[in-house]
Amino acid sequence: MKKTSLNAQILFGVAAGIVLGLALAALGKESAVAQTGLYVSELIGTLFIDLLKMVLIPLVFTSIAVGVANLRAHRQMHKVWKATLGFFVFSMALAIILGMTATNLVRPGEGLQLAMFQDAMHGFQARHMSLSDFFAHLLHTLFQNPIAALAQSNVLAVVVFALLLGIALVIGGERYANILILLQEFLELMLMLVGWIMRLAPLGIMALLLKLAATQDTALLVTLMEFVAVVITTTLLHGVIVLPLILYLVTGMSPLKFWRGAREALITAFATSSSSATLPVTLRCVEQHLHVKRDIAGFVVPLGATLNMDGTALYEAAAALFIANLAGIDLNLMQQMVVFITSMLAAMGAPGIPSAGMVTMVMVLQSVGLPAEAIAILLPIDRLLDTFRTAVNVEGDMVGSLVVQKWVNR
Numbered sequence: 001m002k003k004t005s006l007n008a009q010i011l012f013g014v015a016a017g018i019v020l021g022l023a024l025a026a027l028g029k030e031s032a033v034a035q036t037g038l039y040v041s042e043l044i045g046t047l048f049i050d051l052l053k054m055v056l057i058p059l060v061f062t063s064i065a066v067g068v069a070n071l072r073a074h075r076q077m078h079k080v081w082k083a084t085l086g087f088f089v090f091s092m093a094l095a096i097i098l099g100m101t102a103t104n105l106v107r108p109g110e111g112l113q114l115a116m117f118q119d120a121m122h123g124f125q126a127r128h129m130s131l132s133d134f135f136a137h138l139l140h141t142l143f144q145n146p147i148a149a150l151a152q153s154n155v156l157a158v159v160v161f162a163l164l165l166g167i168a169l170v171i172g173g174e175r176y177a178n179i180l181i182l183l184q185e186f187l188e189l190m191l192m193l194v195g196w197i198m199r200l201a202p203l204g205i206m207a208l209l210l211k212l213a214a215t216q217d218t219a220l221l222v223t224l225m226e227f228v229a230v231v232i233t234t235t236l237l238h239g240v241i242v243l244p245l246i247l248y249l250v251t252g253m254s255p256l257k258f259w260r261g262a263r264e265a266l267i268t269a270f271a272t273s274s275s276s277a278t279l280p281v282t283l284r285c286v287e288q289h290l291h292v293k294r295d296i297a298g299f300v301v302p303l304g305a306t307l308n309m310d311g312t313a314l315y316e317a318a319a320a321l322f323i324a325n326l327a328g329i330d331l332n333l334m335q336q337m338v339v340f341i342t343s344m345l346a347a348m349g350a351p352g353i354p355s356a357g358m359v360t361m362v363m364v365l366q367s368v369g370l371p372a373e374a375i376a377i378l379l380p381i382d383r384l385l386d387t388f389r390t391a392v393n394v395e396g397d398m399v400g401s402l403v404v405q406k407w408v409n410r
Helices: 006-027 032-074 077-106 114-121 131-142 146-151 155-198 201-215 218-223 225-251 255-272 275-289 294-307 310-326 333-349 357-367 372-377 379-408
Strands: none
Touching: 006 032, 006 201, 006 255, 032 146, 032 155, 032 201, 032 255, 032 275, 032 294, 077 225, 077 294, 077 310, 077 333, 077 379, 131 155, 146 155, 155 275, 155 294, 201 255, 201 379, 225 255, 225 310, 225 379, 255 275, 255 379, 275 294, 275 379, 294 379, 310 333, 310 357, 310 372, 310 379, 333 357
C-alpha cells in the first residue's frame, strides 16, 4: 500500500483544522467540548511551534555562516549580496505600491467614525517610537553579544554575527577549514532534526488552524470587512501574480512547478504566522524540492526570513492609509512617500513571529502624525491577516533564492 505523502497529510490537516474549528465555534465558548478542544489544540500547536523554534537559531547561524563561507568557492560573494538585497528591496517596493494603490482606490474606512472603536482602544498602551529611536533600536539589536543573542533567540543579531563569521572564514581561507567542516556537519544535523519535526507538521498545523477558526471574532470582522478584503486581495495578488511573474521572467520556472515545490513551506507559514518558525521547512523546500544550491539557499532564505517581508510591508502601508481614512485625515503625496519608506524599514525590522508587525506598525503611524492608539482597531483582525501575509513573506524568500541563483549563474 502506497504511503500518503507529507504534502497530502498537511492538506488534510488544514481541512480538518478549519472544519473542527468552525464546529467548536458553533458549540460556543462555554461548551465543555469546545474548551477541551481548544485546550488540546493549544497544547499541540504550541508544541509544534516550539519544536521549530528549538532548531531555528542553530539552523540560522550554521546555514548563513556556511552559506557565506562556501561562496568563496566560486568567488561570487559580492554578486550574491547585491542580487539578494536588490531583490528584497524591489519585491517589497512592489508590494507596498500595490497595497497603497488599492487602498487609495477603494478607500476602506472612509465615512466610518473612529468613535465607534473607543471601547476597543480603551486601555490599549501604544509603544511610542520615533523614526530616530527606531534606527537606534535597530542598530542596538544588530550588534550584540552572540552568546546572549543565541540564548535570547535574537534572530537579527544572530544573522549579523553569522554573516561576519562567514566573511572571516572566507578571508581566513584554508587556515580555518576545520571550523567550516564542523559547521557544515552541524548544519546537516540540524536539517536531520527538521526532517523529524516535519513528521508532526500535519497534526501541528491542524491544531493551529482549529484554534484560529474557533476563536476569531466574527462581529468585528464584518465591520472591518472592506479593509480585510482589500488586504487579502492585494496580498494574494502579490503572491499569486507578481512574485510568480518575476520568477517566470527571470528563471523561466512555471508557477505550478514552483508551488508544488513550495507547498509545505507555504502551508506551514499560513498556519504558524511565523516566517522564522517556518524557516526550517522553507530551507528544506528550497534545497530539496526547488533544487537551489545549499550555499545560495543557506544565505538568501535565513536573511530573507529577517529582512524580506513583502506581505508585512504591504499590510503596514495599507493599514496606515486605512487608519487615516477612519480618522478623517487625507494624507498628501509627500506623507504617503513617508509611509512608503517607513513601511519598508518597519517590515525589515519586524521579527518573524506572529503579529510582530503590530509593534513596528506604531512607527509607521507616528511618522505621519496618525494616532498610535488606533492600532487597537487592527488587533482583532491582525491574526487572520497575519496568516496570508506570512505565507507571502515566505514565498518571497523562496522566489528570491531562485532568482538570485539564476542571476549569479549568468
